Amino acid sequence: xxxxxxxxxxxxxxxxDDEGSILLYSASSSSSGYGYVSIEKQRQxxxxxxxxxxxxxxxETHATTIVVGxxxxxxxxxxxxxxxxxxxxxxxxxxxxxxxxxxxxxAVASRVAEEMGVKLGEEVGYTIRFEDLTDRDSTRIKFLTxxxxxxxxxxxxxxxxxxxxxxxxxxxxxxxxDVLLGLxxxxxxxxxxxxxxxxxxxxxxxxxxxFFHTSKKRRGLEGEDCVPKTEPxxxxxxxxxxxxxxxxxxxxxSDYIQAAVSTVMSIHDQEPMGDILVFLTGQDDIDAAVxxxxxxxxxxxxxxxxxxxxxxxxxxxRADQDLVFSPIPRGKRKVVISTNIAETSLTLEGVSxxxxxxxxxxxFYNPIxxxxxxxxxxxxxxxxxxxxxxxxxxxxxxxxxxxxxxxxVKEMSAEGIPEMQRSNLVSCVIQLKALGIDNILGxxxxxxxxxxxxxxxxxxxxxxxxxxxxxxxxxPAGFQVAEIPLDPMIxxxxxxxNQLGCSEEIITIAAILSIQSIWISxxxxxxxxxEAKLRFAAAEGDHVTFLNVYKxxxxxxxxxxxxxxxxxxxxxxxKVVEIREQLKRTAKRIGIVxxxxxxxxxxxxxxxxxxxxxxxxxxxxxxxxxxxxxxxxSQEVYIHPSSVLFRVNPKWVIYNSLVxxxxxxxxxxxxxxxxxxxEAAPHFYQHHHPNSIPH
DNA sequence: ATGGGATCA
Numbered sequence: 001x002x003x004x005x006x007x008x009x010x011x012x013x014x015x016x017d018d019e020g021s022i023l024l025y026s027a028s029s030s031s032s033g034y035g036y037v038s039i040e041k042q043r044q045x046x047x048x049x050x051x052x053x054x055x056x057x058x059x060e061t062h063a064t065t066i067v068v069g070x071x072x073x074x075x076x077x078x079x080x081x082x083x084x085x086x087x088x089x090x091x092x093x094x095x096x097x098x099x100x101x102x103x104x105x106x107a108v109a110s111r112v113a114e115e116m117g118v119k120l121g122e123e124v125g126y127t128i129r130f131e132d133l134t135d136r137d138s139t140r141i142k143f144l145t146x147x148x149x150x151x152x153x154x155x156x157x158x159x160x161x162x163x164x165x166x167x168x169x170x171x172x173x174x175x176x177x178d179v180l181l182g183l184x185x186x187x188x189x190x191x192x193x194x195x196x197x198x199x200x201x202x203x204x205x206x207x208x209x210x211f212f213h214t215s216k217k218r219r220g221l222e223g224e225d226c227v228p229k230t231e232p233x234x235x236x237x238x239x240x241x242x243x244x245x246x247x248x249x250x251x252x253x254s255d256y257i258q259a260a261v262s263t264v265m266s267i268h269d270q271e272p273m274g275d276i277l278v279f280l281t282g283q284d285d286i287d288a289a290v291x292x293x294x295x296x297x298x299x300x301x302x303x304x305x306x307x308x309x310x311x312x313x314x315x316x317x318r319a320d321q322d323l324v325f326s327p328i329p330r331g332k333r334k335v336v337i338s339t340n341i342a343e344t345s346l347t348l349e350g351v352s353x354x355x356x357x358x359x360x361x362x363x364f365y366n367p368i369x370x371x372x373x374x375x376x377x378x379x380x381x382x383x384x385x386x387x388x389x390x391x392x393x394x395x396x397x398x399x400x401x402x403x404x405x406x407x408x409v410k411e412m413s414a415e416g417i418p419e420m421q422r423s424n425l426v427s428c429v430i431q432l433k434a435l436g437i438d439n440i441l442g443x444x445x446x447x448x449x450x451x452x453x454x455x456x457x458x459x460x461x462x463x464x465x466x467x468x469x470x471x472x473x474x475x476p477a478g479f480q481v482a483e484i485p486l487d488p489m490i491x492x493x494x495x496x497x498n499q500l501g502c503s504e505e506i507i508t509i510a511a512i513l514s515i516q517s518i519w520i521s522x523x524x525x526x527x528x529x530x531e532a533k534l535r536f537a538a539a540e541g542d543h544v545t546f547l548n549v550y551k552x553x554x555x556x557x558x559x560x561x562x563x564x565x566x567x568x569x570x571x572x573x574x575k576v577v578e579i580r581e582q583l584k585r586t587a588k589r590i591g592i593v594x595x596x597x598x599x600x601x602x603x604x605x606x607x608x609x610x611x612x613x614x615x616x617x618x619x620x621x622x623x624x625x626x627x628x629x630x631x632x633x634s635q636e637v638y639i640h641p642s643s644v645l646f647r648v649n650p651k652w653v654i655y656n657s658l659v660x661x662x663x664x665x666x667x668x669x670x671x672x673x674x675x676x677x678x679e680a681a682p683h684f685y686q687h688h689h690p691n692s693i694p695h
Numbered sequence: 696a697t698g699g700g701a702t703c704a
Binding site: 100101102128129144145147148150151172174175176281284313314315339340343344345360361372419425431446484485486507508514516517518521526540579582613625626638640641646647657659661665667693 | 696697698699700701702703704
């Protein structure tokens, strides 16, 4: 088992009330209630309160203020209120605060409304996709996802109603945060009165400051009343997490699953009560670790019988996810084995011990092959600190890192690579185009993606016919595609369905393709799931199978019971219905007529081809193992075992996406007629691949 | 012959 050493010992047995930032559920937590301390007192206790005057002064005098503060500083809930109190929302202006995630937006907004004693949706409101709880006249503080703010820019490019925009969690460097930061910098030039607050948990504030420091000096104006300094201010606010003691392994471990299991066992044997949170990489790892721990518990009655072991990842049904928040029997210890979901998205109260494998699954994009891969990669120091912090939310905790201190100090990178530099950029590029950014290659990003990735995105958009030779949006197709809030290939498919008379069906398919999975993933019941799928299976492929599932769901009266019986994820289907409603509204707005093709699946397949022709593949002649080659680059690919076309192997197929493990697997596959390819994209196939398709 | 890290619109 893994050996740990202690760098120091201390143990202040201090218990304090929680800061009340983003607390989603509280289950086994001790009373951190707001009942016995007034809200005003609580606000004043937050570390950020001491900086109220400083923050207001900096915002007044600087175009951009960067606030560095760890979790628990109270910056997210307090700064918007400070601004409001100082008059930044007077005269009908609005203070905006963005978050990367929907749940955080809702949680923070309702907390702030509570603190201000107002009804959510009036003076304090929020907007996320499908939900707008704001009032046009009375809302003064508005929380929203950064994706929503980007969409708002399509209506109002200068975001004129906002006086201050606070971008929270900027250190996460998500694509939409980075795009937003790039655009806000541009807006600042046109709107000197606009103030930005960039809030980040890590110290890379300097590079962020450099990004917002416009070199052009407006001499003579700076420092005057209405014109703020262009040099960003940086302010650091301490957090209020409890001390977390860090332990490292002495020697690198070869098997982090086994190491994690033994570490959990030794914590359970030797340490006082407190829940354990283990960070592994994915469903496979997690299920394996859960199995090992459960076996240990059975073999080793005395010491491990007190463990309640629970997996946590986003593919679980809602009910299974909720298990990790539910109370467990007295005297038992909860062990949650989780993916990165517990690093930022979900907060578990009552965790005192964290076991960190040092790895997570990360997306990497190769612009040459145009393939996104999911690979297990080492996390950054920032990520490791974030994980450790999960042990110190309600009292001092301990974090056991399954890597050496030398590795942490010398080899771990300080920050992760921004998502922007690891992703396919088609969605991002079309959004910028729609906002009138002509020179994509010259755009001032907080972190520039590679020129290859940008050029590849431009090529794909050109081949879809949404950009012309001058890389301008085409009319109407380009503008329509930009309007639809989906991946441009899916949006193109929707446009094509208008001409083909199957928009009803294609909108359903589009909604399903844009969520992760409509199936429940249940451990040990894979066979049952596969059998359930057969009930819906269509010879044409997965897309048509989705239509059958959707039909069945409607026929059942959208019944959760029906979903369970058929291994369909009820939450996912509700989301599909929601997205479908939104798409119907968008379609109407951009002139797409809703029409069903009834049972003519040929037009459905043609519409799919119109969006996804670049993903066409041909079964290798004489292939006995189902090997396909992509038409575009002769890449070797296989049909994913989860597809209804697995082992059916039609001669010509189109896939929705590739996943790569030991092989490249095509997920969500539909059979096509190759002649449709030239019909759908003559320029693409005739110029690039004149000989590969039979005419 | 075999399998989806987390988000957002």
